Amino acid sequence: xxxxxxxxxxxxxxxxxxxxxxxxxxxxxxxxxxxxxxxxxxxxxxxxxxxxxxxxxxxxxxxxxxxxxxxxxxxxxxxxxxxxxxxxxxxxxxxxxxxxxxxxxxxxxxxxxxxxxxxxxxxxxxxxxxxxxxxxxxxxxxxxxxxxxxxxxxxxxxxxxxxxxxxxxxxxxxxxxxxxxxxxxxxxxxxxxxxxxxxxxxxxxxxxxxxxxxxxxxxxxxxxxxxxxxxxxxxxxxxxxxxxxxxxxxxxxxxxxxxxxxxxxxxxxxxxxxxxxxxxxxxxxxxxxxxxxxxxxxxxxxxxxxxxxxxxxxxxxxxxxxxxxxxxxxxxxxxxxxxxxxxxxxxxxxxxxxxxxxxxxxxxxxxxxxxxxxxxxxxxxxxxxxxxxxxxxxxxxxxxxxxxxxxxxxxxxxxxxxxxxxxxxxxxxxxxxxxxxxxxxxxxxxxxxxxxxxxxxxxxxxxxx
Numbered sequence: 001x002x003x004x005x006x007x008x009x010x011x012x013x014x015x016x017x018x019x020x021x022x023x024x025x026x027x028x029x030x031x032x033x034x035x036x037x038x039x040x041x042x043x044x045x046x047x048x049x050x051x052x053x054x055x056x057x058x059x060x061x062x063x064x065x066x067x068x069x070x071x072x073x074x075x076x077x078x079x080x081x082x083x084x085x086x087x088x089x090x091x092x093x094x095x096x097x098x099x100x101x102x103x104x105x106x107x108x109x110x111x112x113x114x115x116x117x118x119x120x121x122x123x124x125x126x127x128x129x130x131x132x133x134x135x136x137x138x139x140x141x142x143x144x145x146x147x148x149x150x151x152x153x154x155x156x157x158x159x160x161x162x163x164x165x166x167x168x169x170x171x172x173x174x175x176x177x178x179x180x181x182x183x184x185x186x187x188x189x190x191x192x193x194x195x196x197x198x199x200x201x202x203x204x205x206x207x208x209x210x211x212x213x214x215x216x217x218x219x220x221x222x223x224x225x226x227x228x229x230x231x232x233x234x235x236x237x238x239x240x241x242x243x244x245x246x247x248x249x250x251x252x253x254x255x256x257x258x259x260x261x262x263x264x265x266x267x268x269x270x271x272x273x274x275x276x277x278x279x280x281x282x283x284x285x286x287x288x289x290x291x292x293x294x295x296x297x298x299x300x301x302x303x304x305x306x307x308x309x310x311x312x313x314x315x316x317x318x319x320x321x322x323x324x325x326x327x328x329x330x331x332x333x334x335x336x337x338x339x340x341x342x343x344x345x346x347x348x349x350x351x352x353x354x355x356x357x358x359x360x361x362x363x364x365x366x367x368x369x370x371x372x373x374x375x376x377x378x379x380x381x382x383x384x385x386x387x388x389x390x391x392x393x394x395x396x397x398x399x400x401x402x403x404x405x406x407x408x409x410x411x412x413x414x415x416x417x418x419x420x421x422x423x424x425x426x427x428x429x430x431x432x433x434x435x436x437x438x439x440x441x442x443x444x445x446x447x448x449x450x451x452x453x454x455x456x457x458x459x460x461x462x463x464x465x
Contacts, residue, residue, distance in 0.1 A: 002117055003027040003045055007037035007063065008052040008079060013102070017050060020106040021113070034058030034066075041072055048116055050109070051096075052079045053087050061087060064094050073123075075116040079104060139175050140323050141316035145308040149176070156303050157183035162255070164240075164300045165278040167307030170357030173278040174238060176307060180276055181234040189233030194226050197242040204247050206263050215264025227260060230273045240300065241281040241292055248293045255299045275300065310352040310359060314428050317348045320356060324363040334367055335374040342380040348426040350387050362387065417452040420445075424454070 004026050006017050018028045029046070031037040033055050040046060049067075053060035064076055078091045078099035092099065097116040100109050139146070156163060157180045165173045174193060181191045199207050206215070210225030226235060237243070243251070254260045255275060259268045277300045286292035310317065321339060329336040339347070352358055366378050406414070420438070427433045435445040 001025065001027050002047040003029060004048045004050060004113065005029045005031060005037060005040050005046045006050045007031040007034070007040075007055070007060075008050075009033060009055045010052070013052070013079070013104070016106075017104065017109065020110060024110060026113075034060070034063040037063050038066060038070075041067060041074060042070075046074055047120070048113055049074055049076045050079060050113070051076050053091065054081060061091055061094070064091055064096060068095055075120045077109070077112055077116055139172060139179065140320050141313055142319070143308075143313040143315040145313045146316060149305065149307065152303075152305055153179050153183070156180060156305070158185065159303075160274055162274065162300055162302045163276045163305055164297075164303070165276065165305045165307060167278075167280065168309050168353075168355055169280045170355035171307040171309060172356055173280075173307055174236065176305060177234070177236040177238075177276045177278060181236075181274075184234070184274070186233050186274060190230055191234050191236065192226050192230035193236040193238060195238050197239040201244050204244050205250065208247070209250070209260045209262055209269075211263035212265040215262070219264065222262070225260075225262065227254065227271050227273055228269060231271045232273075234274045234276055237275060237277040237300075239279055239281075240277040241279045241283055241286050245291065245293070248296045252293065252296050252299060255296075310355045311350075312428070314348045314426060317359065318344055320359055321347055321363055324360045325367060328360075328364045328367050332364075332368065337367060337370045337374070338377045339366075340377045340379045343378055343383060345422060345426055346380050346383055346387060349422055413452065416448070417454055420449060420452065420454055 004021050006014050006021075006028060007030075008014050008017075009032055014030045014032075018030060021028050029040055029044070031040050035058060037049065037051065041049065051060045051063060055063075060078060064078075067074065067076070075097045076091075076095070078096050079102055080087065080099050081102050089099075097119065098112050100112055139150075153176065163177075163180060165176050167173050177193070178191060181187060194208070196204075206219075206223065206225065208225050208227055210223045210228060211219050213219060213222050250260070254271075258272060259270050261268060283292055283297050283301075287294045287297065310320075321344065325336045325339070328334075347359070347362075354361075362384060365384065366382060370376065370378055370382070420434070423434050423438055424431075427437065431445060432442055435442040438445070440448070
């Protein structure tokens, strides 16, 4: 039930409006002056304020200003006498929903109240949806490579510089592009993504620039292209290396003067667009092969951002796995499951050629195929074969027969070697962090690795990063 506060110094107005609102099913509270109105909003769940402009001591405009200063976004309707229309208009500029002249007609004020409450509900839903969208595009991870990336985004986002995002498939390049947009001065404008790999070659220019009616067979009406849709915002060109060579020259001209012509048209269209592009390919190789223009690369690559592969940020695997577990459980209507330490170590040790996207799919599979008991922990034996097979053998269950056939000293050496190899893999070859996790001094771990003939080559590092 919605609660309406009537703030008016005239008792008959409070009574008549209160009766009308109660008959419509609303809860009603009343205030005789401005301070009482402020106290009522501060104290309770007020959904709408009907506020008289002419009140002794503290008038309606002062009340409205103070409500907004304190951060209350409750919708406000203004009651005004004929001679105070100018003040009512000023109140609407301050954020009042509407004003109603005195004496108020019940049908008019009820309709205005319904509209104000409906508008407030839509705004709240919009805030929730926007928050959900922002959470959806939040990046997860606190590893050193991600911290460096966050700092680059923080510095780059507020500028108008074009950005080229590079990284393997599944690393989250679009998340980076959306973060750049969200934290820029263009955040209120549109974010328009374009998957260059998915557009047919003969429709590429029409997709980007639009076309005039009759420009080609099937062009039955004028079409707005992606560049114009992104006006005032950000255009994200994903997999830019797949753009046809003939289109690259036209893109270059748009980047130079922010104008273009629709396909089949002759009128210059002016746009204000920030271009962010991304690729999983080596553009230098594409240039050498004649598939990409070097001058276009120079224009796109003002600020380069490299997204690390998941195997380069293994520390983030546990938090990503738990995040995806919660997300998938919510989406599927299931109970989130706990992942055992051995399974988590195997997930950290995997190479993840599909990166974060592959991890998300694996977590969804583990959740859906988990044992019926919601208390059952997901162990390493539940992992897909390609993961358990690629993990160090100590994280698998197929070496017990070999160990049981050996003397204790040999079995212990095998266990220690495989255990330390698994932990080194888990921590990306970082000796300092491996030593801290297994509870050894770094120098002692070095000696142990040398004794066990564990050689990681360039993968072993003494840094604390």
